[in-house]
Amino acid sequence: MSLDVVTAALAEHAAEHDRDASFPHDGIAVVHKHGLLTATVATRYGGEGAGLARTADILEALGAGDPAVALVTAMTLFTHAAQAREPSWPAELYDELLAESRTGPALVNALRVEPELGSPVRGGLPATIGRRDGDSWLVSGHKIFSTGALALSWLAVWGRTDEDPARVGSFLIRGGSPGVRIEPTWDHLGLRASRSDDVHLDGVRVPLSSFVTGGSADLRAWNALGLTALYLGVARSARDWLIAFLHERTPAALGRPLATLPRFQAAVGEIEALLVSASALVRAQAAAHDAGLAVDAGIGKLIGTRAAISAVEQAVALVGNNALTRRNPLERHLRDVLCARIHTPQDDTILAAAGQAALSQHSQLKEQTP
Incomplete structure (x- = not known):
């Protein structure tokens, strides 16, 4: 499969999606069809196990066709790459993600940026909190610049627990779960079709096993x-x-x-x-x-x-x-x-x-x- 074919297919609708700020579901379907959305899944999970050099080639080709598709794809590829190098997802949840990926596009993104905190790389603790309720967490918070939010199958939401001392990690939440609301705030100069909208979480219930603190693979x-x-x-x-x-x-x-x-x-x-x-x-x-x-x-x-x-x-x-x-x-x-x-x-x-x-x-x- 030539990456040029995928570039050309994405370019057909890139201008339309940019003009309308509409999410490129068709472009994501093309990427999935050609097996690129899961290229970094480890070989032990049945994937290609693509390294960074192969991933860079893929993203350059997608960026040449439709950079919004490329950015959404990158977030999913990076998630699989992290799992390949240092597993953090519970086995049963990652198996679910892989099963979904075999039947259609299964997009994942790590939601980290918050209105008050800004970019987490500049320091600080997340305001997003998971409060324990029996055998579940009730997760509440507000994330901004959440690339591909409306189409995500899974959200890895950076937050902290209400424990003493608090633990910081990610809550793995299914897209469309009760309490997850996408606010269409994205009105940007560029990458308009990436739909990097706000995500509001209001008491989203997830199992205790959905909070992960590992996954420190250096990506x-x-x-x-x-x-x-x-x-x-x-x-x-x-x-x-x-x-x-x-x-x-x-x-x-x-x-x-x-x-x-x-x-x-x-x-x-x-x-x-x-x-x-x-x-x-x-x-x-x-x-x-x-x-x-x-x-x-x-x-x-x-x-x-x-x-x-x-x-x-x-x-x-x-x-x-x-x-x-x-x-x-x-x-x-x-x-x-x-x-x-x-x-x-x-x-x-x-x-x-x-x-x-x-x-x-x-x-x-x-x-x-x-």
Whole structure:
């Protein structure tokens, strides 16, 4: 199966879903049909056991077709990847998820962000609380930016218990459970079809076994490099549209396509250099991570997402008004690629960590010098 086939199928309806901010059920069905939604399920569970490099290739292809589909898919792929590396889901619940995945798309996402707390990576405890009631938890809370919320089969809701001391972990909740309410708040610049709406939980009853505190598998590299590949896919589509436009655009005064002019050839070369080098870095880091080597995936994300954004911005500047016309996809690609900046780790965190590491290394070397 060629990933290009999936890219083309997703691209057919991407503009429509973006315009209407409608969830791309058809695109998710395509991903499921081609077995990509469960690519990271471990071989011991009967899956492909895809590593990060394979996952990055998948997400780049999906991102080139419809980045909203790609983002929703990424959340499910990351869940299976975490379970493959350090199981945290109770066996009976994960068996249910796998059984659902065999008959149709079974989407999963970890809901972590809250209105008061913001991103949990910045510190703090969740306000979402599970109160024990006999052999169940009653879970209440409010999650925002919950990608694919309305279509999720399972919600892994980050929260804490009402115990003393409290435990922090995730409540595994079936989508559509009584007490789960989706508020359609998503009205975003880009990735509009991802439907990253608010989720309200009002006394949602789940078994005690549905609260898990394990699953500390380090997926930071997966998150950083996988999502970077997604946005490089967006930039690839922007480049492809630009190239077609330059071949087709023949000003009357010129009498030949813009693609024949050295100025445009050099400009496309700049874009190509950005994307080729960034993709090579992401692929190399992903392969190294699969091989068990340490990689600074934050740097990979920084360079890769900046390259993707810059490539699309340069394409827009080169085309002019036609680039910002809604009937042309370049306008949508620009809006979508800008979303690359919001994902964890964010640029300030990456740069601070890199700077601290470099400065610390210098100090250590100085101390070791006789």
